[in-house]
Amino acid sequence: MKLISKLLFFVLFVSALAGAGLYYRKYKSEDKKGQFIVQEIKPHIGDIRLSVNTTGVVKPQNRLEIKPSINGRIEEIYVKEGDQVKEGQIIALMSSTERAALLDAARGQGEKTVAYWKDVYKATSLISPIDGEVIVRAVEPGQTVTSTTAVVVLSDRLIVEAQVDETDIGKVKKGLKSILSLDAYPETKIDGIVDHIAFESTLLNNVNIYMVNIIPAQIPDFFRSGMSATIELVLAQKNDVLLIPATTLTKENGENFVRIKGHLKPLNKKVEIGIQAGDMVEIISGITPDDTVLLTTKKYGQKKQQPASSPFMPYGRRKKSGN
Numbered sequence: 001m002k003l004i005s006k007l008l009f010f011v012l013f014v015s016a017l018a019g020a021g022l023y024y025r026k027y028k029s030e031d032k033k034g035q036f037i038v039q040e041i042k043p044h045i046g047d048i049r050l051s052v053n054t055t056g057v058v059k060p061q062n063r064l065e066i067k068p069s070i071n072g073r074i075e076e077i078y079v080k081e082g083d084q085v086k087e088g089q090i091i092a093l094m095s096s097t098e099r100a101a102l103l104d105a106a107r108g109q110g111e112k113t114v115a116y117w118k119d120v121y122k123a124t125s126l127i128s129p130i131d132g133e134v135i136v137r138a139v140e141p142g143q144t145v146t147s148t149t150a151v152v153v154l155s156d157r158l159i160v161e162a163q164v165d166e167t168d169i170g171k172v173k174k175g176l177k178s179i180l181s182l183d184a185y186p187e188t189k190i191d192g193i194v195d196h197i198a199f200e201s202t203l204l205n206n207v208n209i210y211m212v213n214i215i216p217a218q219i220p221d222f223f224r225s226g227m228s229a230t231i232e233l234v235l236a237q238k239n240d241v242l243l244i245p246a247t248t249l250t251k252e253n254g255e256n257f258v259r260i261k262g263h264l265k266p267l268n269k270k271v272e273i274g275i276q277a278g279d280m281v282e283i284i285s286g287i288t289p290d291d292t293v294l295l296t297t298k299k300y301g302q303k304k305q306q307p308a309s310s311p312f313m314p315y316g317r318r319k320k321s322g323n
Contacts, residue, residue: 036297036298037298038295039294039296040293041244041245041295042292042293043242043283043287043291043293044242044243045241045242045243047237047238047241048237048238048243048280048281049236050237050275051232051233051235052232052233053230053232054163054164055163055231056163056212056228056229057160057227057228058161058223058225058226059158059159059225060155060156060157060158060159061155061157062155063135063153063154064129064153065150065152065153066091066092066128066150067147067150067151068094068124069147070096070097070124070147072094072095072097072099072124073100073144074093074094074140074142074143074151075094075095076123077091077140077151078091079091079134079152081134081136081137082134085131085134086131087131088128090125090126090127090128091127091128091134092125092126092152094123094126095123096124099117099121099123102121103118103121126152130156131156132154133154133155133156134153135153136150136153138150139151155225158216158219159213159215160180160213160216160231161211161212161213162212162213162229163209164209164211164233165208165209166209169212171233175193176193177193177233178191178193178214178232179191179232179234180216180229181229181230182223182227183228184228185222188220190216190217190218191218193214193215193217194212194233196213197212197213198211198212214231237275238274241283242284242287242288244258244281244283244287245279246278246279248293248295256270257270257271258287259293259296260287260293260294261291261292261293271283272285
């Protein structure tokens with residue numbers, strides 16, 4: 001009888017171990033399921049552009065203040081802001097202090113006397129030394145001026161001066177294409193070309209900044225000196241190329257690979273890449289638009305928490321053996 005009891009106990013014990021082992025294997029298998037997500041991505045044809053974005057300000061490339069060589073009074077001004085002037089053009093007439101006093105005295109004697117002295121004592125002309133645009137007219141006729149007074153300010157042309165961080169300045173070259181937009185007119189995009197890169201940096205907010213001059217291809221009528229601008233310096237650009245997300249790439253021994261969908265199982269394909277900008281990369285060779293690229297990502301989720309046991313719930317606490 002004791003022998004039968006021992007055999008029965010042994011059989012039950014082995015069955016319990018087998019059941020425990022089966023449960024363990026099943027639990028581990030279910031735990032692995034759903035840990036990864038596989039996305040199927042089709043390469044597509046599109047445009048890609050690598051660029052450096054920065055800010056700047058509209059300013060004259062050459063700002064020239066026209067100041068009189070003598071003290072006196074402005075008699076006539078022939079230009080206004082926005083006018084285009086030519087080199088050698090008379091932009092204003094002025095009288096010296098002595099001529100102004102003489103004309104004022106002659107006015108008490110009649111117009112003939114005034115006309116006589118105007119013909120005898122000629123006015124001094126202010127002449128434009130360059131072809132340009134009047135961007136400031138600071139004085140009106142009748143106003144007294146000195147040799148330090150800027151009567152008008154000329155600009156040969158308006159440019160955009162961009163601020164480029166020293167970490168990016170090595171990528172910027174003369175002749176580089178740029179896209180400009182003014183904060184006041186954000187919807188209007190203006191093409192430009194890098195014309196000059198400063199040889200000396202400027203310290204701005206503890207950062208070394210290099211000033212880069214950009215010449216707009218066309219200057220709109222609404223351009224004004226001092227306007228803030230947003231600039232995109234185009235380092236590289238290609239249109240109608242094959243693109244995939246950069247996250248699908250893997251590197252092995254310095255070469256790039258992607259995982260694509262095969263007939264029976266996924267395949268690793270070596271690819272040659274071109275421009276990489278943001279989250280997209282250009283594929284030069286290795287795959288076609290007909291391939292399906294696989295992107296495997298780990299799935300993160302919250303673990304299910306087991307309810308805490310309580311000694312006040314039925315069977316909440318297992319009694320110690322022997323008690």
